[in-house]
Amino acid sequence: MKHLVILATVALGFFDVKSLYEKYEYYYNHSSYLQNTIIALKPIARLTVAASSNIKKGSPLLIVPSDEIITTFDNFPWKSYYQNESSTMIASAILISYKMDNSSSLSHSLYINNFNSDIEPPGYWLEEELKVWLTKFVEFPNRVRTKFPEFEKYKDIAMKIEGLRSLAYEVKSYAWAQAFTLQHGIRITRKDWKILKGINVEKGDENINGFAFVPLFELFNQYQVPDNNHINDKYPVEFQKGKVVLSAQKDFEFGEETLVPYQHKNNHELVEDFGFSIPFNRHDYIEYTVPVYSELCRNTDNGCTFRIGTVELNENLVKFYADKKNPLISYRQNIRSVIRRFKFSLRHQRRRVKILEDRHLKLIFNLSISEKWTAFKSLALVDRALLKNFASSLKLV
Structure with a gap:
């Protein structure tokens, strides 16, 4: 070569x-x-x-x-059918359309066909088993994403496209497009897209999200520990x-x-x-739910859910307990309750270790361990805040 x-x-x-x-x-x-x-x-x-x-x-x-980059804001062969759908569905439609037909853009088609048709997310080739074990052993099964979001709707639309082969709306094709999007798609806003195309930016464009596919970007492997070199959260794509x-x-x-x-x-x-987790991932978080509804949180069927990370305090959770004498104490109690659930979950895993396949146990065990570490890190963050408040209240004579 x-x-x-x-x-x-x-x-x-x-x-x-x-x-x-x-x-x-x-x-x-x-x-x-x-x-x-x-x-x-x-x-x-x-x-x-x-x-x-x-x-x-x-x-x-x-x-x-820019003319080599594919985004969910661009025109593509099936846009008239999917333009009002979610960015995830549009991304799948774009990838499948270019993979099946190069008449609209040979360069885009060559790029997409560069990827094997059997690319699948672990959630596809382990779907039922992994879903069951995640539900049993991970503290937040609600965070398990839908493996093929909106597939049935995508299929119903695709079946109306004249002359389209059934391969275009098989679940395997959609799974491939989802895996491609999750592994190689770059997040882009409408504002970013307009800057890329030299179009005037309007208010609110920064809040409309999509995906971009950039040739050769997929050649770059990732850091095993992803946050050593981007502490400020700024991803290195501009x-x-x-x-x-x-x-x-x-x-x-x-x-x-x-x-x-x-x-x-x-x-x-x-x-x-990708089928693995990373120790000390600073993008990890824990969730605490209270059985009420509030504008300060994400409301779900189970009540009010607060996302607690390891980098900074969740200000909305502090505000939620504003009527308490010290809202940070309530914050701390929430995290302690999460840690207790983790301990029980991990003990239960160890008792079942002999009847679980190693590949699944390793995935789930590492994920639970990382969430436990996240909970303790969040607890340390609150303890530092409490200590700081205590120190500022002292009157030195």
Whole structure:
């Protein structure tokens, strides 16, 4: 393969070398988008990106022109059918339409067909089992996302498109599109899209969300611990007029693999999208529900749900207990009750360890452990706030 850097010893085994070469050909033909980087090969036969020189933090790694980028705000062959639907459904319709038909855009079709048709989220190939165990062992089963949101509605619309083959509205095709969106789609607002296209931005555009698919972005692997290099929550993709720019969040040495963070995903999302969770994920959170309704929280069938993270106090939960002598004490009691539920859940898992398959137990156990850590971290955050309040109330003589 021409101009291909091998990062380590490569075990090809029975890997489809022809498929790998065709994939490499696509990336090589678009390698002008890479900045300070070059296509590389990792075990086992995985294409990635490595630094072609020493790279400083903030330097561009990838610049892709706007006409190569696919977004849920653009025109596409089936837009008249799906334009009023959710961004998730539109993303699926876009991907499936380009995968099945290249007549509207050969370049978009080549990009989409670069991905295997059997890409599936773990929630698809473990769906029923994983759902049962998550419900049993994880403290917040309500956070398990619908595996195929709105599939039946998508199918009903697709069946009305004249001449469309049934493959377009099979659940496997929709599952593939969902996995593609969750693993490779970049969050974009209408404001970002207008900046990209050079259109005047209007008030409220920043609140309308969608997905963008950026060629070669999927070549970049992610940090195993995603938050070492983006503490300020700013993801390193910027939508500029006429182009999308991916920047480095740390220095990279010549020949080093260039990595990007996971896109602000909590561990529930990582388990469903990629099949693993990450220790100390600062995007993780716990939820506390009280059986009332309030404007300060997310109201559900079970009552009022507050999302408690590990980075800062939930101000709305503090306001919720404003009538208490010290609202932080009530805040603390809520977290303690969550921790007690975790302890029971983890003990129950250990008793059942012999009858659970290792692959499922590991996923669920790690997820529960990470949530327990999140709860204790949130508790420490409240304790620091209480200590600060106590210290400020002291009158030193």
